[in-house]
Amino acid sequence: MITTRENSHIPVAYQNGRHRAEKDPSRLRPLRKKVKCPGERPICSFCQRLGQACEYKAVETFSPQEIQNQISGINDRIDTLENKMDQILQTLRVSQVGASVPNTIQPQSITPAQEQRISEPSNSEDQELLRAGQLYQTWCHNQPVRMFRQEDFLDTLKHRDTELQLAVKMLTYRFPPGQISADKNAALCLLSASCRKLVTDRIYDGKIRLSTLQTLCLLSMISFSEGYVMQAGLDLDMANYFASGLPLGSSLGDPFEYSLCIQAISLLQSLQGSIPDVAKPANIQGTLQSANHLLEFINYRAERFSLPREPSMQTEPNDNQGILTYMSQAAKVWHLARAYAAMRIGPDSPPPWNPQSDYALVNLRNLELDCRFPLVYRFATNNFGEVPPEELQQRRDYWGPWIFIQFIHAAIPTLLNHPFLLSLRLKNFRHMIPQTFMYQSFDLISKHTAWTICYLDLLEQQQFEITDPTIAHAVVIVATIHLQHSFVEDSVLRTKAQRGYDKCMRFLDHMGSNWPVVFTMTQKLRKLQDSITTVPAISGGSGDNQRSWSIDAQLLWEILIYEKSGHDNSSSDKSMYDDIITSDTEHSEQDMGGGFAIVGSAGISGHKGSLREISAYAPQDKDPYETLGNLATPSGNRPRMQESIAAAWILQASMFMSGRDPCPAAKPDAHRISSPSLGVPRLLDLGMQAKLLLSPSAFFPVTAYRSKMHIQDITVFSYDANYRYGTYSMSHGRLAKGHKSLVVKIRSNDGFEGWAETAPLGSDYLPSSFTGELAAIQELGPQLLGLDPRSPAAIDDVMDRAMMGAYAAKAVIDMACWDILGKSLGLPTAILFGGYLTERPRAFSVIGIRETEAAVTQAKDEFGKGATTMQLKAGDNPLADAQRVRAIRAALPDHVVLWVDANGGWTLDEALSFARTIGQEIAIGVEQPCRTLHDCAEFGRRTGLPITLDESIVTLADLFEAHAAGITGVNIKPSRVGGLTKARLIRDAAVALDMVINCDDTWGSALTTVQNVLLATTTPSHRLRAVDLFCEWTEPLIADIPRMEEDGRITPSTEPGNGYTAIVMDTLGEPLAYITSK
DSSP states (O other): OOOOSSSTTSOHHHHHHHHHHHHOGGGOOOOSOOOOOOOOSSOOHHHHHHTOOOOOOOOOOOOHHHHHHHHHHHHHHHHHHHHHHHHHHHHHHHHTTTOSSOOOOOOOOOOHHHHHHHHSOOHHHHHHHHHHHHHHHHHTTTSSOOOSOGGGHHHHHTTSOHHHHHHHHHHHTTOSSSOOOHHHHHHHHHHHHHHHHHHHHHHHHTOOOHHHHHHHHHHHHHHHHHTOHHHHHHHHHHHHHHHHHSOTTOOSSSHHHHHHHHHHHHHHHHHHOOOOOOSSOOOHHHHHHHHHHTTHHHHHHHHHTOOOOOGGGTTSOOHHHHHHHHHHHHHHHHHHHHHHHHOOOOTTOOOTTSTTSHHHHHHHHHHHHHHHOOGGGSGGGOOGGGSOHHHHHHTHHHHHHHHHHHHHHHHHHHHHTOHHHHHHHTTTOOSOOOHHHHHHHHHHHHHHHHHHHHHHHHHHHHTOOOOOHHHHHHHHHHHHHHHHHTTOSOHHHHHHHHHHHHHHHHHHHHHHTTOHHHHHHHHHHHHHHHTOEEEEEEEOTTSOEEEEEEOOHHHHHHHHSHHHHTSSOTTSOOTTOSSOOOOGGGGOOOOOSTTBOOTTSSTTTTBTTSOOSOBSSOTTOOSOEEEETTEEEEOSOHHHHHHHHHHHHHHHHHHHHHOBOOOTTSOTTSOBOOOTTTOOOOHHHHHHHHHHHHSGGGTOSOSOOOOSSOEEEEEEEEEEEEETTSOEEOGGGOEESEEEEEEEEEEETTSOEEEEEEOOOOTTTSSOOHHHHHHHHHHHHHHHTTSOTTOHHHHHHHHHHHOSSOHHHHHHHHHHHHHHHHHHHTSBHHHHTTOOSSSSOBEEEEEOSOOHHHHHHHHHHHHHHTOOEEEEEOOSOHHHHHHHHHHHHHHSOTTSEEEEEOTTOBOHHHHHHHHHHHOTTOOOEEEOOBSSHHHHHHHHHHHOOOEEESTTOOSHHHHHHHHHTTOOEEEEOHHHHTSHHHHHHHHHHHHHTTOEEEEOOSSOSHHHHHHHHHHHHTSOTTTEEEEEOGGGTEEOOOBOOOOOOTTSBOOOOOSSBSSOOOBOHHHHOSOSEEEEOO
16 A cells, blocks of 8 residues: 555554445444443433433442441440540640640641541530630630631631631630640640641642631641741741732632731731841841841732721721721831841941941831821820720720730830840941930830830739730840849849839730740740859959849840740741751851840940940039939939020031021121031031930930920911912812811910911821811820920920821921020021021912913913912823913913922823823923822833922931932922921931922911921022912911012011011911810
């Protein structure tokens, strides 16, 4: 046979068979395997297709006697297993006599019979499961994670997957808190083995469900509480891995509970996620960034799946939902603090006060959290000590997170300023430690350890049980500091420390009786205490014997690292390894705290680089002294010292920053001084120096000063600041005819009055409102009575410690204090604020969003009044915005300065559309084009247009981040940043960074105008673009102030204070609030 190309690839045998089949069709049969009838009823598709009858297996029948015999056999096997279990339990009881808290959940195997009994619950087990669900709702819900829909949790628990039921049982076996029994230990072992086997089967079978992720989260919490850090990390990492494997926008099971699960994974990663333990010192920023970005992806998913509101809570207060959000944010900062404690420090690491140090970076994140923390969840607004204990127990889902936040808020600065951790960072420092830093670090640990002891007293008073080991570790950190101070020579500090240490140990002993991880922490603390020994006395140069102590520094470091403090072998978690060999290099640790007498010194005063026999105060002060190590601090007559020192530094800083003579008799624009020998530092450096020198902690460990002059009362007024041209329009259709303005009058006992104004631009502009800021003033006011209003920096510090957020409320108080300071010295506040660097600032007009023709008409009218600088509102339709801007630009002369303000109203795509439409022939700056800094910077990078930021700049850190991203300008609003004190700091930094500056505010009229002018006139003219004069487009005017002149500029007032003369009381009417101590 001839083979052709068509069939040359077919085997010859098959070709022969094919030809035979073609000759005899009966030989042709399908090429597939024989398949038996599957026996589907009533008929299978296979037999139906082949036209054959189905074959069914004969049904096996049993007689009643045979069935009874089978049941009897099962009962006999169950009885046998129960007898064996009793023997095992008896053995455990005998072997564990005398053990306080055993490690309960060891890896166990489970027999098929045990698995069958667990997987087939009886009625009694249903009741047990219901009881476990009730305990979970009481003791575990929101403490610290929220996992389930609470409205039907008890009803649905019995229908959930078995492994999840077992995990809930395991987690609730320790509740209510108390001594764990041997029976529960054995039951926990069986439950753990069965639960993990079920989870493993699901993973290997590829049947992962929402319950799998929920179970892994619960198992991670259980393992960590037992001290098995590696097992807990494995469980959490698996949950994270499976959650991150899902496509974005998808979910498992119930979308609501899936979002809760994502949030729980994120929170647990922050609280107990592992910190890399590297042998070599790492780059500080790189290490912290790794720890910070460790949660980046899962946190991104957590933000996408933000907590929805349950249907049952639609008409109820949503306190729990909000407090969980801030608890999650606090946990993220706590994760960074844990990384700080575990970091190995290299020889080239910068000292803690360096802005690039790990200390500064973590402290920055903590301060940012402090700034954004709402008033409603702060200690001052929650009377925890006055709530009945029964009510606290009923609302554990709220008070548990609240207590967690309070402890963590105190623990983060305590850990950052822990003397041992600071000593590691100063080990290679070869200069004297700054005296100010020593005082500040000691002041911080003193205050925050005192807060922790206060919380422990409240918990004991209210009999509120703590179930979160994270809080226990916060107490452990405080205990180590008290242990250090228990050996100082100062009897007052020593007695206080000994009492604090005893209180911490009582709390830890009680909590450790129920939680093995806390028990281990407590045992390590006692071991640390026992390691303290006296070092032989060394004779000093003066002949006195200096007694000192030694301590196990390696053990102390392990205690401060969360994941190492809770299990015995802390050098590395080996709980999951079997055949492991430890090399000798594992313990080649860095030198621990070289040159630092850890025990027996206050704070870091025992470090070799600390100042010796140097006083912090002038020698003419003859009052008794308190000592911090070798640094002397006077305990009496602090008001007189503060008054003179603060005034001296204010005047000295003003002279250096303005280059002018601050003498009241001199004119503001005369008598410049020069100091060629000293030079004039950059404004940024001087601004920071002035801020530091004026801060209360720079001189004394107190937060408020009391002197002859003090705040006697505070009065709050209000009036409607209306838009003069009808309706004010901004992006997103935000319209207003005006806004209510808050006016504050602060009066001193000497009769000086300070006035200031703030007006939130509606609740849809910033997280601020008229009612909220008024309430904040009413809360802050009583805490300021008796303080010296001539110390705005001290007042600012007191307000920041008392309340997070409430920037407008703090701002109006701060600005009124500056007004009193100027009046009391007989000087314009501008002299104290930096001097007249721009004698006649240029004003800008605002052109709102309106039809193109109307906008052009308004712009021409403003130009006719003398305005040569205009802000053009935009942010709705980018095409219409561009056409309107082009028309205004064409209607005005070229020397008129224009820029566009979108108030964050555009998306990045819309902003780019605006830039393409406006064209390259018009070079115009853009203010806050998008909501986020990233989008604004990206817009500027793509278009080349200069970008000014407004709403995105709240703190000094925001400014630095913006400048690094390529932003060239900033619009500074005192009401947005917290007052003139903070606005000046941001302004000076912006000048040093060569950024363009606008001086503006949210809303207001006369007093807002003079406050803006005060900031503008003390800004260098080459950096100032323009100032917003609200008095030109709002009414009525409540004070006599300077107005815009024909050339579009304003001449500031030389009157003492902020720059106004008389207040029109008839416009203000009756006060809204009056705060006085009488």
